[in-house]
Amino acid sequence: MNGIDIHNYVDCNDMFRAAANFFAACCRCAVAEKGVFNVAISGGSTPDGLFEELVKMKDSLPLEAIQWFWVDERCVKPDAPESNYGRAAKKLLNRLQLQLDNVHRIEAEKPEAAEKYEKIIRTLLPLNKKGLPVFDLVLLGMGPDGHTASLFPEKFNDLPGDKIVLKVPEPEHILPAVPRITLSMQAINSALEKVFLVTGNNKMELLKVIKNGQGNHYPAAGIFQAAWFVCCKPGSQD
Template structure:
């Protein structure tokens, strides 16, 4: 992936099964890891939750993949988190721990504290990111790999259509790295990385499955129109954008 210009490098991979999606994603993950460790000595990742990445996490936890990855040189962060404790079934961190982290020798990971006050948790997580990346005021972190999902409504991370983070009713959030958000549709608070952080990554990879996501996927893949949906707003400034989808999402059936 060297020699990037300021254009978006987008690629789309369509597979029949979750297992095939996971296999493709694992190869991309491993290649990004190898490049990051070779060039910078560390691989910084931000993970998402939901059901779609479970197959990838389970694959990476198997010995034939786990034994070839330098877990001691990986630093795990999270893209977003529900405001629940780490042992709650809906915790994004908890899912990653159950399906992946508990089975590999990873030692560097920083979870969003969903059980804490969301304003305080977002502030603390931003401070953690600034410390780990060694950021000066006004700088953005540059994650090596950000794993994303997309809902049928086009949301990604915990940035939903109409979110204040999109600048619908006030200027788009460009200052904070991590934000606390209230999601009216879910009647719940969440914590999320902001779009400037996501769009500063070296590689953003979406995993999307299900026919109900076809319409949103078609919009998100259209780079020629003004971006409206949150997932459509993921356009890395200097990086790669990879979509791995199943046939149901691609074809709508």
């Protein structure tokens, strides 16, 4: 058991609203304390519902104080359909009309992407005693294979343990099959708050295994003290 805190919902809209309220509370607290809120967001379709809720509350958020980072990125151009940045820009960032200086995408189409992104993080974020960045909030998802960020089970043990940002080879069974750039497990765990958004009944058995402390081979199980916002619809097989 890694101290996970599970919030169950049968209506995904309720889940996304609750997650947005959690986001807003973390944001306001951080800004009141130090004048900035550093958040790392994930890709895929699951965060779309959260993004929609954040757009609705944009007038009540201190947008000028939010610094946006990414948990991971596919090594594609930012305008490619597979780009995590591109999806977030369309669904959230452009609609919030953010200052460009507040958006720190991973330039994953460039060979030096990992090194450049790590330098940006080390420059802009506070570091803990271990030299790891302290994000205020990291938003995560979980794949049906137990991966989170771009930390995949089949590659997990081969990754270096002393990095903030990692280069990851293309996954063997998750599309798109392209290399990735990702925050390391250590960097994610150093965040003040970690939040998972999980939808689909096909992931519930996996979540049960992780909750019971029996899924140590799944990267998602390696994230400690996380809040899990989970939508499980009775009778659904998705």
